[in-house]
Amino acid sequence: MPKDKGKGQQLKNPKGTRDWSGDDVGLLDDILAQISTVFRKHGAKKLDTPVFELQDVLKGKYGEDSKLIYDIADQGGELLSLRYDLTVPFARWLAMNANIKSYKRFHIAKVYRRDQPAIAKGRMREFWQCDIDFAGPSDPMMMDSEVVATIVEVFEALEWHGQYTIKINDRRILDGMFEVCGVPADKTRSISSAVDKLDKMPWEEVRKEMVETKGLDGEIADRIEKYVTMKGGKGDSQSAVELLETLENDEKLMANDKAKEGITQFRTLMSYLKALKALDAISFDLSLARGLDYYTGIIYEVITEGSRPKHLTNSTKKESDDKKSEKKAKQVADEDEDRSNDPTVGVGSVAAGGRYDNLVGRFREKAEVPCVGVSFGVDRLFSITKSRIEQGQKFSYVTSQSPDVYVMAFGGKDFDGAPAERMEIATTLHNAGLSAEYTHKAKAKLPDQFKKAEQVGAPIAVILGQDEMKDGKVKIKVMGLTDESDPRKEGILIDMADLVTEVKKTLADIRDLPDVQKLDVK
């Protein structure tokens, strides 16, 4: 053993990272299992890429955010960086596999961003993403609508019934609208990213940014206002179809080719979303712009109760602008060091995505592999679900991590504790597909063994008595019973040969017993 260099060192996780253990990792796994089941229902296949990519692969894909990329130290050899999202690795994979013209892939993995962490909000430097993307040719909105349908199916599978809204817009409508309003072509993206802030700040602030910081003509800004305050759908004062009709009747807008294409296809999208039972969940929102450069068509973002900062939530919506600005100032100041204990406040979107038709072509010339997809922010889904569980909500897909059986033994002073016999029983149960534990003391006191069985939450104890063992008998006891008259509380003596059958029967029985529900039986 070399000299000890470890002592006295700082013992912690790297900034913005966490260990997942205990009930947390159990809930995380349950959430991921629900999501991947939905993905597989749509025929999506898993892809798993390396945690790092050649630096060239990531270069120039994330605009200003590139500064948040983690680089691997140059130790000789290739220059590498940790992945920043799962989209660019997918595009790189498609470009490398030119024979693949069409693919449905999902990917569940952690991504890395050297951002300022805000733990309570679920903003971490290492965090989970869960992506589904469809690549290949498609008639207008056929693929896009199916991706939106997976969003609805995921949130229904997570039992967030009604507690989410899919904000949808289209880059073509947005860009066409900017053209119609008179935004110069070279200002389109910067004005677009100003518009995207409307979920975080009031119009006055956004207008100020456009005019004062970005040098946009005030009149153009006012024309933009007319559009970007339009919403229709879930939670809005008009339906998505009504908003669509307003746009279809807007002659100036319909005279713009881009806008017209976007609006026409939006009509198709609506009919598909209706068939896919997804229409009720959407809000057509002309202020949605999304930050990333590479989107070329439909874009969307999923918000849930508490996704918006406090100053913009329903309860405070009608406050005066003064009050809003006050709150906003405070909110911005707190942004990077949020220590709020309510993880459902201001977490931002819980899923987002859109169509990106040109990304694969940036890796391989003449590669025409149009794509559309969505990414779920799993850490946020986790934080919100956990907080709802703590508030008493039940989710049927949350599984127990307790073993089925705890195997124990007791006897007199001359008793060896039957370690080998306990192992043999546990092995028999394992081979029958059951989970079983026993204490790692050769001879343990019975109360200590019961304590451990309770700690691990086993619903059944299999108890070896020194005397009964000799007759080939063993006792099956149901843990946590309160009914004194139930013989299973004391334990029922059975033949060792019937062990597996009896344990399985008892497990099946108690899953219907109301008074052992508290044991959280699988």
Add this chain to the structure above:
Amino acid sequence: MPKDKGKGQQLKNPKGTRDWSGDDVGLLDDILAQISTVFRKHGAKKLDTPVFELQDVLKGKYGEDSKLIYDIADQGGELLSLRYDLTVPFARWLAMNANIKSYKRFHIAKVYRRDQPAIAKGRMREFWQCDIDFAGPSDPMMMDSEVVATIVEVFEALEWHGQYTIKINDRRILDGMFEVCGVPADKTRSISSAVDKLDKMPWEEVRKEMVETKGLDGEIADRIEKYVTMKGGKGDSQSAVELLETLENDEKLMANDKAKEGITQFRTLMSYLKALKALDAISFDLSLARGLDYYTGIIYEVITEGSRPKHLTNSTKKESDDKKSEKKAKQVADEDEDRSNDPTVGVGSVAAGGRYDNLVGRFREKAEVPCVGVSFGVDRLFSITKSRIEQGQKFSYVTSQSPDVYVMAFGGKDFDGAPAERMEIATTLHNAGLSAEYTHKAKAKLPDQFKKAEQVGAPIAVILGQDEMKDGKVKIKVMGLTDESDPRKEGILIDMADLVTEVKKTLADIRDLPDVQKLDVK
């Protein structure tokens, strides 16, 4: 869209890494699911740690191999490195959580080593590990034997029946034996690592290294030879118990405290392994030393057919020493650039581990958290299993990735292709727990839709006919039927309202049909 910097760049994975996709990732997931099911049966809980750790955490833990650690570039802030294994992060986590005195954890994740890759052998720079470790107090061999039992249960779950051997030794026996032979204390570890090479080279070479390179007295080396050539158990000429008896009768060895403790506990281990149905899989092998510094008791390593380099496999065992040396020289030369197409040859061990009682104490003073565990080399398990499947072997746990249903439609020239109706049917099937796909063309030719259904391997087609649709009827067709008289080959017309029931019934039926087995139905 910013200027395109991507084109013309090298399009590849970082050296020593791979993408997992298609059937490969399906098989990988099936293997991981088998392993984690075994782990959970023993009551182990998942732990997930960040991909990187503070550099201090890894420092001084891996001896010479530390040079293989990937560092993260210093971009300001903490100094970080990618994890090298899952054991040190577990020890760090235990040290950070001082309230946890006892824990069974498993961890499935990728680890990172800047080693020379040998793809065909499954030696990668990014590779999967699958670890189970028990931490906390235990009576002698109670925990150790349970970990060995998980190894047997994993390989049985993977259906490698009989095709693996668990080589076991104990550091205390090894160190005591070195003392008895007269190895100076400061040479123990270096002589130990020379002994560990006996699975790669013949004794003559190892002796040469001991005497010429490491300056050991030749007589001492000869005394060592007597011990390290002793084996007993699976595939050996004597049983493990017989070897144990030889050691128990070795007065010199039993006079050494360390050796005596190890040998006595080995007797206990054997009785436990018998109870755990694990005894037949082991070979007690005094030449097993394992490279890592931190082991303090039992150590083990799992080999499979082809684990040993060719010159040491059974078929060549009886060759003359000359021939052996010749082959050995060749084998060493090839070692770092093995391009063999047979992944079962010379992959090394497929799992390894042991007891390490002092590692947690290196992170936190006075932390007494003894541990014992095993790590499965998943990439190697994958390569070997895949190669066996290619050779025609069947594994019952390998699942299909095909959807249950392909939804299609056909009609006359005036038919719109029923995109919305296909979506509605797919959504109904999804909500009933089934997987279903449809083509992303609004109006597709029927032969094209059949081709896609075949490509994705759907066992059932749901077919919408333009005329039948009007009557609320839909056809269910079983794909891949050869029996012309079976009406399901042509398709059976049913009421739309009965769709889910009929599809589920048909799926259940065809899982028993021999002539659609080739469709690889789930």
